[in-house]
Amino acid sequence: MTFIRRYTALTFPDYLPTLRSFDTTSSISTLLKACTTTSTLEQVHARIIRKGLHQDHFLISQFLTLCNSLSNFSYTTSVFNGVSSPSTVLWNTYIKGYSENYSVSLTVSLFIRMKRSDAVPDKFTYPSLIKACSKVCGVKEGVAFHGSAVRCGVGGDVFVMTSLIDLYGKCGEILCARKVFDEMGERNVVSWTAMIAGYASFSDLVEARKLFDEMPEKNAVSWNAIISGYVKCGDLRSARKMFDEMPHRNVVSFTTMIDGYAKSGDMASARFVFEEAPERDVVAWSALIFRVCAEWNVKPDEFIMVSLMSACSQMGSLELAKWVDDYVRKSSIDVHRAHVIAALIDMNAKCGSMDRATKLFEEMPKRDLISYCSMMQGLSIHGCGPQAVSLFSRMLNEGLTPDDVAFTVILTACSRAGLVDEGCYYFESMKTDYSIVPSPDHYACMVDLLGRAGRLKEAYELLKSMPVEPHAGAWGALLGACKLHCDIELGEVVADQLFELEPQNAGNYVLLSNIYAAAEQWLDVSLLRNKMRERGIRKIPGCSWI
Template sequence: MTLFLRCCCRCLSSSSAAILANTAPTAAASSSSLSVASLLLSCRTLRSLQQIHPHIIRKGLEQHQVLVCRFLVLCTSHFALRYASEVFFRVSSPNVILWNALLNASSNLSSLSDTLYLFNLMRHSQHPDGFSFPCLLKSCSFHAALFLGASLHAAIVHLGLEDDLFIRTSLINLYGKCRQVDASRKLFDTMLYRNEVSWTAMITGYVICGNVVAARLLFDQMPERNIVTWNVMIDGYVKAGDLINARKVFDEMPKRNEISFTSIIDGYAKAGDMVSARFMFEQLNNKDVFSWSVMISGYAQNCQPNEAFKLFVEMYNRKIEPDQVVMVGLMSACAQLGRMSIAKWVDLYVQQISLDASQPHVLAALIDMNAKCGNMERASILFASMQIRDLVSYCSLMQGYSIHGFGAKAAKLFDQMLKEGIIPDDIAFTVILTACGQAGLIEEGSGYFKLMKDAYNIDPSLDHYACMVDLLGRAGLLKEAFEFVKSMPMEPHAGVWGALLLACRMHCNTELAEIALLRLSEVEPQNAGNFVSMSNIYAADNRWADVSQVRYIMRLKGLRKIPGCTWVYS
């Protein structure tokens, strides 16, 4: 057997390897096949693969199943499923190994329905083996298709393949990903033999279900742990918000990789500790695009947009091409800065690099960035280009209209969203109520507040009540706003009383302002801004003695007015 054939058979069962060996080239054909085999072994890019294919055709090797098998594996690694399918279906009688290679490609790169179609097509000419079912089960796991997975399990039992190591491990993974951890454990406990992948699949199931205690118990029982299992355990603690144990597992690891570092960095970022996240990031020698994306997104999520941009510039200078996660994080940072010039650069950069900007989450981020930076024309064009509009994209555009004083357009867009059958959530109602408040749309805002409760069964939150107080207060309906506050079914928070105080300042109502300040001093006594607002209300009413009294109280409390600043960008 040649070196090439051994490479192809390395990960196959003995029976599968025998099938490939029987299709090995004869002495007459060996010279042509070996030259192509050598090219395939050295292939590193999709372009190289496309250049090798004509050689296979010219040398009459399209039916050479060993070469085609290797070709399909390479197509999968380069995300070229369509190309792999074209090559596969030129083989007159593909054996089970070739079918498994195509199934594996489909399970990684295509939909569940496509993979199921190929599986059923395969059954017309070949019997599925211990490698066929795991490919389909993997696709079921990814799409959380429990019903189909359970049906496959029944077929596997009927065929007597349930004790196959790879199949049973795939079933454990399926049930774990579908949060049926008891079914996973039953299969795990009755296994005749377990390998590291089986243990890891079971531990992963517990982590997905949020049972990090059970995951750790199994982790401690595991005879030999690989780096994947260690990383799963770190991820479990990070998801549980237990950074102490996550770091402890990280420090105990005999060997770490990029995933180990990225998991702990992500944990610190989610906890808001960007100093520790940056420290761990700097300890990572081989930073991949995923580690960069976690840091940039972490800075954006923790309201540090300048740091996000600084890190992106460093990444850019190292000539590391960003992925979608990096660019979405950068767009979020840009939206926080509100600078149109930077937004235009980011928008143009996305068009220049090989990034699929048509993906819904990328488009939604582009819309949000342009809208918050004031480029509503571009945001509207991007929104119109979306084939399928979701709640996030609608909210992004509505919020943009609201920020820039187009409340009526936001209301019109909200109504359009309802007509398209998109169900609003509590955030969507916060956005539209804010827009109505800033535009003075009292009737529309009151209608949306009632719609939220009556039509969508959403209990108004404190933020919703604050929006309504703001809506009434801005319109000068201060008495109605105060009565609304008193009718609330829960204790008002600072946002509610703050909205009333702001309205009192706008309309010079000192009586209600004093009530609002009194309540604000109870819920947030160290907020100097509330006292400053009250002082300004007294000043507008020429009550200078009361102004002095407020300033005296501020000195007693040790409160100081925070100096304001204005940024002007060219």
């Protein structure tokens, strides 16, 4: 293997510092989990071979899984072929990746190769194979795998049988799917849902609904399956009834209903559901409305497009922003209308396309307060605070009078950029020059500005001087600053205020706990965690889409 010679001479990256010293299986396993690129994966592989661990089935199985996740299947094949007698676990890992990247016929050939080796297929072998058949409606191959699973003694496994129900249901063999379902000794929620989805795709909503009502336990996927069935059959009334009864809706639930209404030409209902949807997923649903409008030749008017632009702005989706912008340019929509160009500038600025936003802004025959605020906010979001301040000055020179929103935007920009003097100047100017009474949001911006700069006492005094009660956002900004500058004494005072305002907000407890931890006050950390448990407060686990 030429790549082994090539990578053994490389310098190890900084984030794999233990690679030279850790030689055991468990240590290399830990390093494998840290690999995020093919390059680092190859370096670890070189180490595995040099230490004679290239026949270690545990390590190689983990290695193959990582290769599959990095979509480097040629490398996966090379590594797998280097193992002299692959175990069933290794075969299963290899088959899973193979079935996701190659045709069913090639997957069948690989399975035959496995059968001819010393490895024996088990209950983890068949779900991947059957799933590959489901994707292309390969009933013939699926039936063969079904027979093989029965002969190997795993035909009654819940996961194998669930995969078979999914296969037969998707391929229109609904009687076969039901036969497998009825023969199951143990069923889980996935099994029930697969059978319901099969009936739904077969347009037998009577049986689908009957089975749905019999389900001992339902989840969001189960509800979505029956709703999708009604939508596909054009029974939007029943779909809406199920949608309204659904205890916990997710993005699939909303997109299914929007899709159904839009395809039936009922854009008013589609938009109504769109407005009901949670804000965090609004871009996905907006994209769906846009796609359905184009597909069904329903021309979206300027108001729908402005709604789409607003959705992009809220989520910062650059890809969708470019798509919408391009569509508007090619359509008959008049981009020079005030509300359209304002939405375009706001969308491009907030989504990171500052060049396009600037071009639109400069081409405006008459710039207003809204367009200036959109540009300043975009500059602020993308780390260009000084430019936002310059734009604010230009706005004043053009004779425009800033309102409370404009001052919120510029104070936020100053806070993010650490422009303390400028922020303090604008805060005073707002009161003295424009007779604007600062709102709690203005005070929160100033607290954040002073806190980030380490002027914690000033920030605290400003909060206490407020004519109205500070909201949780202002106290939270100060607590964050206390964490940043390790001020335990003030942090405790601020945290007590937040515990009264937001008694169930775990974030405040975690921030104070982190302040204690940074000062190595572990007893206080423990006491605070105990208090959280006593009050039934749990920290929501973090997750990443990266």
